[in-house]
Amino acid sequence: QVQLVESGxxxxxxxxxxxxSCAAARRTFGRYGIGWFRQAPGKDREFVAAIYWSGGxxxxxxxxxxxFTISRDNAKNTVYLQMNNLKPEDTAVYYCAAQKxxxxxxxxxxxxxxxxxxxxxxS
Numbered sequence: 001q002v003q004l005v006e007s008g009x010x011x012x013x014x015x016x017x018x019x020x021s022c023a024a025a026r027r028t029f030g031r032y033g034i035g036w037f038r039q040a041p042g043k044d045r046e047f048v049a050a051i052y053w054s055g056g057x058x059x060x061x062x063x064x065x066x067x068f069t070i071s072r073d074n075a076k077n078t079v080y081l082q083m084n085n086l087k088p089e090d091t092a093v094y095y096c097a098a099q100k101x102x103x104x105x106x107x108x109x110x111x112x113x114x115x116x117x118x119x120x121x122x123s
Contacts, residue, residue: 001026001112002024002026002029002032002098002111002112003024003025003026003112004022004023004024004096004097004098004112004113004114005022005023005024005114005115006020006021006022006094006095006096006114006115006116006117007020007021007023007117008020008021008117009094009117009118009119010118010119010120011120011121011122012086012119012120012121012122013121013122013123014086014087014088014121014122014123015085015086016086016121017082017083017084017085017086018083018086018119019080019081019082019083020036020080020081020083020094020096020117020119021078021079021080021081022034022036022078022079022080022081022096022114023076023077023078024077024078024098025077026077029074029077030053030074030077031053031100031101032053032098032099032100032101033050033051033052033053033098033099033100033101033102033103033104034050034051034070034072034079034096034097034098034103035047035048035049035050035051035096035097035098035099035103035104035105035107035110036048036049036050036070036079036081036094036095036096036097037094037095037096037097037107038090038092038093038094038095038119039092039093039095039116040089040091040092040093043092045095045107046061047059047061047105047106047107048060048061048064048068048081048094049061049064049068049069049070049081050070050103050104050105051070051071051072051079051103052101052102052103053100053101053102053103055071055072055074057103058070058103059103059104059105061105063089064083064090067083067084067085067086068081068082068083068084069081069082069084070082079096081094081096083119086119086121087121088121088122088123089121090119090121091119091120091121092118092119093116093117093118093119094116094117094118094119095113095114095115095116096113096114097110097111097112097113097114098110098111098112098113099111099112
């Protein structure tokens, strides 16, 4: 079992930055790939970014490439999502999820999910 806790959400203006954190209380956290997904009101949940267990491979949705950066610190059992130049369309609840080793774009392949953190971007 991997328990994930997201933090760092908030309400900002367009163009601002936020850094989300996904923390896990598990010694084997370093063996898990972590993905970030988001769900806006009335929309399906969508992939945002993911990082493999080693941190050497990352994936991004086209809508966030060049603005968001995913990274991890396995010593702190934490994955970060740095979000720069935020846009109103980034408004959503952001979830992190874990799967063994890989970090795919398919949410069905993730085994553990956090409770989500709200990000609101106003114009």
